Amino acid sequence: MTNHELFERALKLLPGGVNSPVRAFKSVGGEPFFTARADGAYLWDVEGKRYIDYVGSWGPMIVGHNHPKVREAVEHAVRDGLSFGTPCPAEVVMAETITRLVPSVEMVRMVNSGTEATMSAIRLARGATGRSKIVKFEGCYHGHGDSFLVKAGSGALTFGVPTSPGVPAANADLTLTLPYNDLAAAQTLFAKHGDEIAGLIIEPVAGNMNCIPPQEGYLQALRELCTQHGVLLIFDEVMTGFRVALGGAQAHYGIKPDLSTFGKIIGGGMPVGAYGGRSELMEQIAPAGPIYQAGTLSGNPVAMAAGLAMLELIQAPGFYETLAARTRLLTDGLQAVADGEGVPFSTNRVGGMFGLFFTHERVSSYAQATAADTAMFNRFFRGMLERGVFLAPSAFEAGFLSSAHTDEDIAATLDAARAAMREARA
Ligand code: PLP
Numbered sequence: 001m002t003n004h005e006l007f008e009r010a011l012k013l014l015p016g017g018v019n020s021p022v023r024a025f026k027s028v029g030g031e032p033f034f035t036a037r038a039d040g041a042y043l044w045d046v047e048g049k050r051y052i053d054y055v056g057s058w059g060p061m062i063v064g065h066n067h068p069k070v071r072e073a074v075e076h077a078v079r080d081g082l083s084f085g086t087p088c089p090a091e092v093v094m095a096e097t098i099t100r101l102v103p104s105v106e107m108v109r110m111v112n113s114g115t116e117a118t119m120s121a122i123r124l125a126r127g128a129t130g131r132s133k134i135v136k137f138e139g140c141y142h143g144h145g146d147s148f149l150v151k152a153g154s155g156a157l158t159f160g161v162p163t164s165p166g167v168p169a170a171n172a173d174l175t176l177t178l179p180y181n182d183l184a185a186a187q188t189l190f191a192k193h194g195d196e197i198a199g200l201i202i203e204p205v206a207g208n209m210n211c212i213p214p215q216e217g218y219l220q221a222l223r224e225l226c227t228q229h230g231v232l233l234i235f236d237e238v239m240t241g242f243r244v245a246l247g248g249a250q251a252h253y254g255i256k257p258d259l260s261t262f263g264k265i266i267g268g269g270m271p272v273g274a275y276g277g278r279s280e281l282m283e284q285i286a287p288a289g290p291i292y293q294a295g296t297l298s299g300n301p302v303a304m305a306a307g308l309a310m311l312e313l314i315q316a317p318g319f320y321e322t323l324a325a326r327t328r329l330l331t332d333g334l335q336a337v338a339d340g341e342g343v344p345f346s347t348n349r350v351g352g353m354f355g356l357f358f359t360h361e362r363v364s365s366y367a368q369a370t371a372a373d374t375a376m377f378n379r380f381f382r383g384m385l386e387r388g389v390f391l392a393p394s395a396f397e398a399g400f401l402s403s404a405h406t407d408e409d410i411a412a413t414l415d416a417a418r419a420a421m422r423e424a425r426a
Contacts, residue, residue: 001046003033021155028378028393030385038065040404043390051390052409056400058392059207059239059264062323062352063313064404070268070309077305083297090304097311098266098274102237102247104256108276109285110299114238114263115143117273118201120285120293121259122147125199125232127291128281133193135200135231137180139209139366139396142201142236142261150175153208153396180206181215181364186225194229199259201234204249207398208239209369211348211355219255226258232281238263238273239398242311244351245320252351265314268306319403323352326410327401330354333414341421344373353398356380356391358424369396376424383420389413 010017018024018032025032033045041064043051056062063070077090095108111117122134122145134147141153149164150172163172176193178185180202190197204219206212226233235257240249242265250257259277266272276282286292297303313319331347331354338345346362348355357363358373358380377395384391389412392399 003045003047004031006034006046007031022392022394022397025393027374027395028381030382032393040064040066041402041406041409049388051385051388052405052413053390054399054401054413055390055392056402057264057269058397059243059353059400060267060269060310062243062265062400062402063310064402065269067310067313067404069313070306073268073305073309074270074302077302080301082302083300085296088299088301088304090301090308091299094266094274094299094304094308097308098262098276101242101311101315102250102260102276104250104258104278105260105276106279107282108274109282109293110304111273111275111293111295112271112297112300112303113143113273114236114261115145115273116295117238117261117263117275118142118148118234118236119145121234121261121275122199122201123293124259124275124277124281124285124291125234128284129198129230129232131196131198133174133176133196133198135176135178135186135189135197137202137206137366138177139180139212139369140201140203140206140236141208142203143238146171147175148201151177153206155394180209180212180366181218183218183221186222190225190229190231194231197229197231199232199234200226201236203239204235204237204253204255205240205244205350205353206366207353209366209396210357210363210372211350211353211398212364212366212369213348213350214253215364219249219253223255223257232258234259234261236261239353240350241265242314243353243400246314249350265310266307267303268308268310270300270303270306272300272303272307313403320351323401323403324349326405326407327352327354329407330401330405330410330413331356333410334417337414337417338421341418341425343376343421343425345421352401354401355398358395379424380417380420383423384413384416387416387420389416389420 263273
């Protein structure tokens with residue numbers, strides 16, 4: 001069965017042929033490939049073609065695909081059953097691990113996706129403060145909950161649907177939006193609406209409008225603004241958690257949010273999310289408190305086993321230093337290739353995540369990210385794919401490295417980039 005044949009079949013039965021929008025390659029053109037297997041830094045499609053993978057299942061695969069330790073943990077857990085519907089020991093170990101690695105999280109609730117984590121966190125913020133409004137940032141994506149599909153990033157940005165049909169206006173009205181990295185705008189909004197806002201949710205490094213780090217002092221200033229106005233600061237670390245540093249972006253930048261959300265890496269490749277924060281807030285969640293949130297499969301023993309195995313691996317000494325150094329090798333290398341080819345290009349990176357922009361400017365805002373040359377990115381993407389390098393199929397997604405990527409993989413990527421940039425420029 002070829003990629004094309006599978007996609008034809010899929011198109012008849014799955015909306016757009018996929019189960020999540022950006023997988024469809026709509027913004028970059030062409031058809032997606034179907035992965036038959038994955039190992040280390042590579043994916044192999046059903047036709048046997050190998051790709052160096054910089055998507056990493058959209059973030060979780062920080063130790064590479066199919067890591068033997070993660071696989072063995074899953075195999076071991078599966079022997080004892082797939083789901084119990086009662087508490088299981090691995091959930092307790094997971095809670096102990098997360099709260100140890102991320103000190104602002106004193107208590108945690110496991111859920112099944114990043115979307116569930118963010119939806120639950122804002123319910124908690126509203127329940128705890130008695131206020132209704134939330135603040136989010138233009139170009140930030142927090143999953144597909146109604147409240148977040150307002151000026152959202154990722155697929156919603158890629159497809160130019162900042163507010164999805166189906167989101168009631170009454171719901172969207174409760175979501176106030178701000179430009180990322182613009183402190184004056186936040187100060188103005190808080191001066192006007194501060195006492196109506198339950199929570200401010202932010203990707204501490206924006207990864208769904210490409211990769212945009214916070215400017216120096218920005219997160220700290222937001223922290224102070226939230227404290228001043230009794231607004232809960234929610235760090236959405238679904239992407240950045242255990243990715244930009246062991247303790248997430250909050251450790252990297254030294255900020256203590258009130259609530260944090262996680263996903264991706266904590267599931268080791270299984271469907272997992274989590275939200276947590278100060279005990280006095282988390283104790284308001286049912287059944288300890290009145291704010292309802294539940295899940296049939298939450299804390300699933302197989303998912304916990306995968307996540308715990310991954311969290312064990314990333315605690316190895318030097319793990320993040322090596323990951324950051326390799327990421328730098330890649331982004332510096334790409335910059336040198338672009339400069340050599342006379343292509344307008346800049347990069348951003350934090351820890352193991354990176355962004356590529358076809359512009360001369362250093363990108364620190366949503367407006368700059370959307371002004372970069374996306375047509376050139378699309379040509380570059382296709383040139384790389386043809387040469388066996390898989391980048392995120394959208395100009396508005398961050399890229400990810402894993403500990404399985406070697407210097408040779410990066411050298412091969414740079415060789416492919418030289419040819420792909422030449423083509424993209426033409
Ligand atoms: N929050 C952030 C920052 C994300 O990047 C994502 C997904 O990419 C989500 C939330 C939603 O997570 P999920 O796709 O697991 O629902």
